Amino acid sequence: MSEPGTHEFSVVSSKDVHIGRVVGLRVDEVVMPDGSTARREVVEHLGAVAVCAVDGDGQVTLIHQYRHPLRDRLWELPAGLLDLEGEDPVDTAARELVEEAGLAAARWDTLVDVAASPGFTDEVVRVYLARELTEVAREMHGEEEADLVIRKVPLAEAVRMVLAGDIVNGATVSGVLAASVVLAGESARPAHTPWRDRPTTFAARVR
Structure with a gap:
């Protein structure tokens, strides 16, 4: 032993x-x-990214999206899979922010890396903080994105939604709470910080 x-x-x-x-x-x-x-x-x-986009008024963009395994609509951050070979995760995050929320960001930081359920899956989600936002035309892909409801709420309200159980998506819970801490004065990691636990096994199979 x-x-x-x-x-x-x-x-x-x-x-x-x-x-x-x-x-x-x-x-x-x-x-x-x-x-x-x-x-x-x-x-x-494949792994995924999520974006906590906070505007100059301190509002965070949430989307209300149907999630079939739970048979329910959840409040979440804009997010997406790392499904394009060779695409930098920050670029994936920027693309998803445009597609799901109609926003572009000039400032990016890494908030947290979230292992979804490491007892049985290698899924890890990197959550970014996006700031200095501008509105752009949405580029919707697929029927699910056409059904999204987009809502901007004060970050403090999003924190309350987490604590009340109204936000249950793991990456969103982590991202909202981390953004609240960073915007209160803590330092965030640079956007291109090396991602040690990024999943690679499944991507190698299908590409």
């Missing part, structure tokens, strides 16, 4: 169960500290 915190959880075998358009599912056989092995189901994901 190795000392706690020193064991290498090596993978002795791996089996693909499903490879889809957005996610893949595999089952890994992993060596445990006592020498036994255990199965771990892993959902592979």
Whole structure:
């Protein structure tokens, strides 16, 4: 038995169960500290970005979007998958901000990186803070974006929505709270800060 915190959880075998358009599912056989092995189901994901866009009046842009797994519409930050090969995540975020909210930003910072549910998926979302905003024409793609409701609310109200349970999307919860802290005086990371935990496995399969 190795000392706690020193064991290498090596993978002795791996089996693909499903490879889809957005996610893949595999089952890994992993060596445990006592020498036994255990199965771990892993959902592979492309990764995503989200944008906390705050204007000069301190208002944040939220979208109300249908999410089929929950069979409900959720208040969220504009967001999107890292689904274009070679596109910088900041550029993905800027593209999604135009498509979903009709906004362009001149100032970008990294707020937080959010591991969605690391017990079973490698999905990580990077949330950016976008400022110095200008309105631009939306470039909608697909039926879901045509159904979006866009709303600007004071950042303090968005924080209250988080605490009241009216905002439950993980990246949005984290982004709103982090933006509140940064705009109160804490430093944010630069927009192009290296992204250590960015998912890459599924992207390598489908590209």
